[in-house]
Amino acid sequence: MKKVAQVYKLYFSDKTFTLAYALSLFMLIASVVLNVYAGIYAGEKASSPVTDIVLSNIRVYDVDLIFIYGPLLFWVFVGVWLLLHPHRVPFTLKSIALFVFIRSFFVVLTHIGPFPGDLLTSDGRFIRWFMSGGDLFFSAHTGLPFLLALLFWRERLLRYFFLASAVFFGVVVLLGHFHYSIDVLAAFFITYAIVDLAKFFFPRDLVHFLTTPSAEG
Numbered sequence: 001m002k003k004v005a006q007v008y009k010l011y012f013s014d015k016t017f018t019l020a021y022a023l024s025l026f027m028l029i030a031s032v033v034l035n036v037y038a039g040i041y042a043g044e045k046a047s048s049p050v051t052d053i054v055l056s057n058i059r060v061y062d063v064d065l066i067f068i069y070g071p072l073l074f075w076v077f078v079g080v081w082l083l084l085h086p087h088r089v090p091f092t093l094k095s096i097a098l099f100v101f102i103r104s105f106f107v108v109l110t111h112i113g114p115f116p117g118d119l120l121t122s123d124g125r126f127i128r129w130f131m132s133g134g135d136l137f138f139s140a141h142t143g144l145p146f147l148l149a150l151l152f153w154r155e156r157l158l159r160y161f162f163l164a165s166a167v168f169f170g171v172v173v174l175l176g177h178f179h180y181s182i183d184v185l186a187a188f189f190i191t192y193a194i195v196d197l198a199k200f201f202f203p204r205d206l207v208h209f210l211t212t213p214s215a216e217g
Contacts, residue, residue: 042134143187
């Protein structure tokens, strides 16, 4: 913990980094707010469902708890890890915010209704508090872990954990019929492009992200 405190002192004595850190938090909050409104709009405008080669051939599974609490535990882990490595925070949060901003744009453009017989269409389901039913494209459950895998590609254990999480959550949303298969598959390709955009838009934060603080040895 002493080394962590030294890293905080090292970086937060730099006004430029402090501003970047605060801006990343603001961007993340703004993106989440925008995503909520985009989801509400998509839910209100949701059209008829379409057929799906995967969902049409598998029954729906009750994966409510995994769908909700799995990502919660995932993000608690990510949050703790970032708190221990503050120099990674600005670029990571700005990349996540960029992901959410872009996804919100896609959600507004594309609002196909949920697949027939999914858990979202069941009255009284707890899951209805977490999805509007129209905010489907593309899957954040899949894309965000993959985003982190790409960001932390040099960290072998983190890379494998995030890749496994992306695949795991992708399977979960398909089993619960929460997303169409295109939502899951497209997430990987769109997320790859988002990471390149983040590197282009936030080069200074990327430098901090890739630098090992001297206080950490």
